[in-house]
Amino acid sequence: MGRAPCCDKANVKKGPWSPEEDAKLKSYIEQHGTGGNWIALPQKIGLKRCGKSCRLRWLNYLRPNIKHGGFSEEEDNIICSLYVSIGSRWSIIAAQLPGRTDNDIKNYWNTRLKKKLLGKQRKEQQAQARRVSNNQQKQDVKRETENLIVASEVMINQVPYWSSSEFSSVPMPVTNASSFQHYGLNNQTSLRSMMVNKLEGITFSNDHHQQPQQPYTNGCEIPYLQDQVFPTMVNHVTVVSNENNSVTYQPSNIFQGFENFPSDFCELVCVNPQQMEGFNYGMESMDMSMSNGGSTNTTSTESTSWGEMSSLVYSPLVADYEGCRQGIIAQDHVVAFEECKYFGMQMQ
DNA sequence: AACCCACGCAACCGCAGGGCG
């Protein structure tokens, strides 16, 4: 017993649409609308097409104000930043790009942007491999590799770090994809306003070398960056004991709920973990800490200043891409990404 | 000129989720 077909496949034409079919469909919908029933539409028009096919044709091609090809640098930026933020949620990404369809963006990403970014990433890796020639750097690589192994094991086992007994008593912040829907964050404007609202009362510091404890309105504190090895997707929450014995919680894993987060990124993390440094909390103007493998140990002598981190404001994968770098600077096209990170911290 | 291959794009397929009886 399979699912009933949506149409009589024997009497349905498949393949490319002819100009006549396009004209029929377009004129009918412009005059009568879809009637809320795509399945019945082709019969009304006299088209031997599946209703789903009609819908697709209309949405992706015949609909007014559709743009095809010729993606601008600005659109590239938006796509990159949103992909980093939410993954392959093409319909959401398309909603931020007037005149673009999810199918178009998906194709554009798969055929161009992905290759472009991965190509740059590989070049970076090769260049870095050449740079790693002195002993100190070799030691760094060894250390980071060890951390990668630990992180990779966790990722492979898919055991959320917060499920460990170590964190069992810690109220874990949760952010997931549905959070966006819950807050009606279906467009950039609402995302932005949401962010603005949430940021009220928060003081930002541009001097990342200071050690302020920026109080949050919800009582959460943002500790000074004390140590940093390399953050990974599994390395997002730390309990930090401060000098005054108060406890602060670090931001959450922003990918919770994004189980299908792009494999490209997993690949990149595994291949070149250090490249992912700063990926998660690279908010340029917020003091947020990185910590070591989710450990509560904050006594490491290794440290990375926010001055360094600010150069990794964004996923290096994307940051490698000049267009996206510009987008970061402009701060206009990374709203969703920042909010993903921000919600990871705020929605506790 | 013929063939091969890679690429880009349009379209298809299957699944998930919501609405409704």
Place this chain on the structure above:
DNA sequence: GCGCCCTGCGGTTGCGTGGGT
């Protein structure tokens, strides 16, 4: 609560085309 129907979405496929040999 259950099942059916429909829509929407994301992944995948297949065809057309252009460049290289």
